[in-house]
Amino acid sequence: MATMADVARRAGVSVATVSHVLNGTRPVLPPTRQAVLDAVEALGYTPNTLARSLVTARTRSIGLAVSAITNPYFTEILQGVEAAALEQGYSLLIADPHDDPAHERKVVQLLHERRVDGMIITPSADPHALLTYLDRHTVPTVLLDRRTDIADPHTRPRFDQVCAENTAPVATLVTHLAGLGHRRIALVAGLPGLSTTTERIAGYHQGLTAAGLPHDERLLVHGDSTAEAAERATAALLALSVPPTALITANNAMTIGALRTLRDHGLSVPADLALCCFDDFTWADLFSPRLTAIAQPSREIGAEAVRVLLDRLAQPDRPTRTVRLPCAFVHRASCGCPDERPTPRRTPPNAPPPAPLPSPQSVRSPGKEPPRDRRRR
Template sequence: MVTMSDVAQVAGVSQTTVSHVVNKTRRIAPETERAVAAAIEATGYLNDGIAKSLRTGKTHSIGLAISAMSNPYFGEVVHSIEKHVTDLGYSLLLADTHDDPDRELRAVRDLLAHRPDGIILAPSADPQEALRQISRRKIPTILIDRVPEHLDPSQPVDAIGVENTEPTAELVRHLAERGHRRIAMVSGRPGLRTTVERVNGYLLGLRQAGLGVDETLIRDGHSEAEPARQAIKALMALESPPTALITGNNQMTIGAMAALRDLGLQVPDDIALVAFDDFPWADLFHPRLTVMAQPIEELGTLAAEMLFQRLREPDLKPREVRLSPRLIVRDSGGTGI
């Protein structure tokens, strides 16, 4: 097996210098660092992270449990977190929860088996067992996107998400100002904090616009494209269908657009459509989509920063941070009816 001593001999430096280069524990002259890097490449040396973790109690890894594969929004969050984590010399361990409590629990257990120094979790509708598993290990944790109603002051858990209630109300007001009185809401997966807050925002917006609540105009899209597609078709089959739609996330927006296409309805001529979540390609659609854009890069970066701050200061009180999304008015809300 190739050792650090072998690398030092090939590079013509001391074993201590090799250790400083590998573990980034001291600044080394650039030419010496290049020589060590070349020697590592030539010898095939692998740093023994397991042995190091046994000595220090640290693995220099961060666990991320999130529904990354099924939601492009979370994919962008992962990219932002990964960049910050790796810039600080840590590895990112990714586990997909599929927004399901059972799979979330398995994902968290898999991460814990790798002994990460911290965990970032986008909690499901029922994350309590997963959080209990983390709590037993007393691992610093950040909850991202879905902020719980109450944080346990006895646990090293922080939370970061976006404001949902007032921004959703703003989407309702945007449509009401254009003359819409039958405004429907396609909501996300039941039980998720984001779903609850966005539905509350929809109801708030109706009150602010002086509109009554019609329960038939609130449909569950389950945060996914196909359920949202079916929800839109049910809404449009009503005796008095809506003239405007609000979708609660980007996946449901895709389902809504598919349903309207199936029904031969044009946006915004036949019906207005606005969405919570922006897309990288939302400005390329015809019509261009009006959206409530979340600060995705900032969300991921701040989640990582908060976690590393807690790693440095484990006795911090639990913190909750909310970021403000931004209304981007394009064409899909129409100009008025």
């Protein structure tokens, strides 16, 4: 097995220069750096990460604790974290806290015992035990997606935080629906206690106020951030004596649950109920109608969390900061607006040629068009 000394001999440099190239600890002239990298490639040299960690007290690894890894939103965040970490020469150790405070505390301790250099964590709705552990052991940490200073936003947070904007985007959805004539706009909100839930509810209320609509608390229900709970919450909305005419779902899982309930009740979107959702996901563009949504910059959130963590490792005493990334309003057709980009139909192989267009004489006049039955089913 090739050693660092073998690489140094082949490249014609000192062992210290090889170390600086591989560890990025000191600038090296480009020709010299390339000679070292060519020698590494030719010899198949693999750095001894364990030995290096004993010398530097760094493992060049990051612990990532993200709940619901199967959620497409967090999957994209994970991809952003991984790409940014690998680019900087860091590996990832991944755990799923399952949004359970006790399990969260346990998996973070296990990651800490693996001597990760720092952690990126999506905190649960009750993160007290987690934060106490991180404080006690002074673990460099970035909180991802969810804030823990929501109760007192004027106090500097205990940890760095990276998240998306939540309030203004939901207000945008409300005012958009109100502009289409809706006066009973409902919200299926997430799990109580999460900062994302609190902020999106605030955006819902802001939107109602901006549109001059009353705050009917019967139209605000909790889907607990899951598809199953959102099914029940949507059913409760439809059972109201005066049900909503428009619905906003506060994450992608709850969007699926709401759509299931609407299907089970024989209701179509947007003919019977307009629908907008927070979280744009891969399938949103495949539904018919395509879903109007708020798109979060998921991968950028993950990459930014890595950058903030590496800044913390480089300057442990720097003040904590909260980084907010903007979302985008993706306008499609589920809100009741015309589809701005109709999906073209593909012609199956060996399909017969299309029938010729009717002659002008055979086209039914507008006055003879039979009325469509648009009654609420």
